Amino acid sequence: MLQINxxxxxxxxxxxxxxxxxxxxxxxxxxxxxxNGAGKSTLMKAIMGLVPAQSGQIALxxxxxxxxxxxxxxxxGVAYVPQGRRLFGPLTVGENIDVGLLARNGGAxxxxxxxxLFPRLxxxxxxxxSTLSGGEQQMLAIARALCLEPKVLLLDEPTExxxxxxxxxxRDTVLKLRETGLATVLVEQRVESVLRMADQVAFMAHxxxxxxxxxxxxxxxxxxxxxxxxx
Amino acid sequence: MTAxxxxxxxxxxxxxxxxxxQYVLPPYHATNLARIMVLSxxxxxxxxxxxxxxxxxxxxxxxxxxxxxxxxxxxxxLGWTALPALIAGLVAGGLLAGAVGVLALRTxxxxxxxxxxxxxxxxxxxxLYFGTITGGDEGFNPDxxxxxxxxxxxxxxxxxxxVALGLFxxxxxLCLWLVRSPFGRVMVAMRENxxxxxxxxxxxxxxxxxxLVLSGFYxxxxxxxxxxxxxxxxATFATIQYSILPMLYVLLGGAGTxxxxxxxxxxxxxxxxLASGITDAYFFVxxxxxxxxxxxxxKGILGALRERGVRWLP
Numbered sequence: 001m002l003q004i005n006x007x008x009x010x011x012x013x014x015x016x017x018x019x020x021x022x023x024x025x026x027x028x029x030x031x032x033x034x035x036n037g038a039g040k041s042t043l044m045k046a047i048m049g050l051v052p053a054q055s056g057q058i059a060l061x062x063x064x065x066x067x068x069x070x071x072x073x074x075x076x077g078v079a080y081v082p083q084g085r086r087l088f089g090p091l092t093v094g095e096n097i098d099v100g101l102l103a104r105n106g107g108a109x110x111x112x113x114x115x116x117l118f119p120r121l122x123x124x125x126x127x128x129x130s131t132l133s134g135g136e137q138q139m140l141a142i143a144r145a146l147c148l149e150p151k152v153l154l155l156d157e158p159t160e161x162x163x164x165x166x167x168x169x170x171r172d173t174v175l176k177l178r179e180t181g182l183a184t185v186l187v188e189q190r191v192e193s194v195l196r197m198a199d200q201v202a203f204m205a206h207x208x209x210x211x212x213x214x215x216x217x218x219x220x221x222x223x224x225x226x227x228x229x230x231x
Numbered sequence: 232m233t234a235x236x237x238x239x240x241x242x243x244x245x246x247x248x249x250x251x252x253q254y255v256l257p258p259y260h261a262t263n264l265a266r267i268m269v270l271s272x273x274x275x276x277x278x279x280x281x282x283x284x285x286x287x288x289x290x291x292x293x294x295x296x297x298x299x300x301x302x303x304x305x306x307x308x309l310g311w312t313a314l315p316a317l318i319a320g321l322v323a324g325g326l327l328a329g330a331v332g333v334l335a336l337r338t339x340x341x342x343x344x345x346x347x348x349x350x351x352x353x354x355x356x357x358x359l360y361f362g363t364i365t366g367g368d369e370g371f372n373p374d375x376x377x378x379x380x381x382x383x384x385x386x387x388x389x390x391x392x393x394v395a396l397g398l399f400x401x402x403x404x405l406c407l408w409l410v411r412s413p414f415g416r417v418m419v420a421m422r423e424n425x426x427x428x429x430x431x432x433x434x435x436x437x438x439x440x441x442x443l444v445l446s447g448f449y450x451x452x453x454x455x456x457x458x459x460x461x462x463x464x465x466a467t468f469a470t471i472q473y474s475i476l477p478m479l480y481v482l483l484g485g486a487g488t489x490x491x492x493x494x495x496x497x498x499x500x501x502x503x504x505l506a507s508g509i510t511d512a513y514f515f516v517x518x519x520x521x522x523x524x525x526x527x528x529x530k531g532i533l534g535a536l537r538e539r540g541v542r543w544l545p
Contacts, residue, residue: 048430074432082430088423090487091416099420102413103432128542148432 001026001183002047002078002152007056007066009046015054016042018207024152024200029174029184030212031194033229034204040187041083043204044154047185048080049073060152075104079150081141083157083187089130093121096129096140100147114143117173135166142173152183159193171197191225194218203228234543241544242407245490246400253392263504265392267496268399269456270480274492275406276449277477282486283410284442285422287340289474290331290347293354294447296469298324298454300358300365303464306377308364313380317455324451325444327354332443336436348471355469370465378459391460398456399493402449407489409445410545418442419487450477483524485533489545494532 002024010016016039024030032040045051047058049070058066065073074080088096101111115122118139124132129140138158145153155174159167174184174197188194194201195215202212203224211224218224232240249268253261273295280286301323305316335346358365365371378385385391409415417438420428425435458464467473476499477492484495502520506513528535537544 050426050430069434071429071432071434074430080430082427086424086427088420088427090423091419095416098413099416099428100431102417144431 001061002185003057003059003062004047005057005059007046007058008054009042009051009056010054011051016051016207017046019056020208022202022209022212024183024185026151026183027178027181028199029178029186029197030200030202031186031188031198032202032204032209033188033194033225035228035230038204038228039207040204041156042207044080044082044156044185044187047073047078047154074148074150077149077151078154079145079148079152080154081138081145081156081158083160087129087132087137087140087144090128092126092128093132093140094125096144097121097147100144104148106147106149110147110149114146117146117176118143135162135169138162138166138170139173142170146177150182152185153177155184155186157187157189159188159190167193189229191220191229195220237543238407238411238545242403242489245493246396246403249396249399253389253396258388261388261392263500265395265460266457267493267500268395269453269460270476270500271493271496272399272402272456273450273453274477274480274484274496275402275489276446276453278481278486278488278492279406279409279418279449280443280446281478282481282488282491283415283418283422284439286439286443286446287344287478288335288347288443288446289344289471289478290335290349290351291446291450291477292469292471292473293331293347293351294324294328294450295454295457295473296354296358296466297327297447298451298456299458299464299468300454301451302455303371303373303458304364306373306459307371313378313385313459317452317459320455320458321448321452324454325448328447328450329440329444332440332447336439336443348474351469351471351474355466358466358469365466366464368466370463370467372462373458373464375462378462385460386462395456395460398452402452403489403493406449407545410489414441422487479521481531483521483531485531485535485537488531488533488537491531491533498532 004020004022007017007020008015034040042051046053049068053066057064060076060078065076088099097111120136121139121143132140158170171193177184198215200212201215201218202209205228252264277291280288298320302316302320305311305319331350335343338346359367375386383390385394417433421435421438429435480492480495480499483498484491502517503513506516530538533544
């Protein structure tokens with residue numbers, strides 16, 4: 001589904017990602033792990049065209065993404081929920097969803113799909129987004145991204161700073177989405193969450209994916225976790 | 232009463248009150264109110280760009296003046312009648328905003344302010360330079376016989392008030408419809424987080440350009456109406472003062488509120504009117520009022536109301 005080959009990217013003269021290769025398959029959850037500064041968030045931004053590729057290719061179903069302007073990448077079928085959620089605070093829950101739907105002329109079917117996925121948002125459609133709890137804001141950020149009807153969903157630390165019940169809810173949602181055939185790429189630091197959700201795990205260090213393995217090859221005390229995450 | 236009903240009741244109620252005001256107010260204040268309504272159209276346009284989309288421009292005097300001169304020169308040079316001349320002014324404001332936007336929107340923030348200011352200054356200097364056509368520093372007064380729509384004499388008090396009210400009502404209701412439309416939500420999304428909007432597939436340059444053109448149409452209409460209704464077309468309206476005034480109206484009334492620009496224009500107009508009756512240094516009084524505003528109600532009159540419970544205010 002999503003294929004990255006030999007990607008080198010960075011900010012101006014500073015190179016962050018170096019000759020990085022990575023893939024994410026449809027109907028699978030691929031978790032990205034690595035220490036701070038490994039380049040996980042930069043990889044997400046590079047896929048979205050926010051960090052320009054200096055060399056290498058990013059392709060979705062064989063179609064190159066790396067030459068597109070950033071605003072055209074989501075319309076090809078890649079949705080991104082960044083760290084910190086970044087909602088449109090003064091707009092209501094319903095209006096945030098509408099802004100997402102309008103981008104792809106999404107209709108009632110998509111709206112109902114995302115609201116069925118997060119019934120709590122349906123109860124708060126008229127509530128201003130900035131007044132939601134952290135967990136509800138994360139739900140709304142994911143719901144708004146899903147309004148794009150993506151083929152690939154990128155989630156950057158979606159459970160960061162959330163209470164355990166919300167973490168479980170987000171985790172369940174990711175697993176439900178997997179059933180729909182969506183390819184999910186998830187930056188996650190909790191080993192327990194990774195082992196429960198992931199089909200594949202990519203370990204990053206120094207701007208490269210050093211290893212990409214099936215989760216069935218991993219255990220909580222695997223050397224790879226110690227080597228790349230430090231736990 | 233639903234929020235939507237309250238919103239329509241408020242806006243239609245304001246138009247009704249303004250209609251009734253002409254029968255109650257003395258002629259001096261009725262003329263002032265006509266002027267305020269026209270300046271409010273200008274401020275509404277500024278609010279679309281700044282209040283809803285986050286484009287802080289210092290060049291809107293250029294679009295106002297484009298409307299005014301587009302109307303005035305269509306009357307005097309091309310021999311058009313008042314209504315087509317008014318439309319020419321509106322179009323001139325929008326087109327010029329589009330041309331400026333194509334270049335200025337390649338910048339953002341402070342750079343955007345400076346670039347728009349430079350365009351406005353260039354426009355002002357061009358008006359002076361081509362003085363044989365524009366009347367230069369002194370401007371010109373379109374003949375009273377040209378300021379007619381059919382048999383309606385726009386230099387007379389009642390028709391002038393009614394035309395100002397009609398244009399104000401049209402601009403207000405269009406603005407209300409715009410900000411409550413899906414595109415209005417996208418404008419706010421752009422103001423709140425441009426990068427996030429881009430990640431939903433919106434092209435920020437295109438959205439901001441459309442918004443600036445809409446804002447230019449409003450400014451052009453206001454400039455054209457001002458020249459037509461009050462009988463003067465002058466380069467003064469292209470100076471930086473007329474770029475700052477709509478910003479102050481919007482900040483005072485409440486940025487990102489539909490009625491805010493009208494309230495801001497009303498309050499500022501009478502503040503200047505009253506202060507200038509007391510002292511020649513009336514801008515000191517205005518300045519003090521603005522400092523108080525920033526300290527005690529930084530979101531303006533309606534912004535403060537919205538924060539304190541009237542959340543349905545658009």
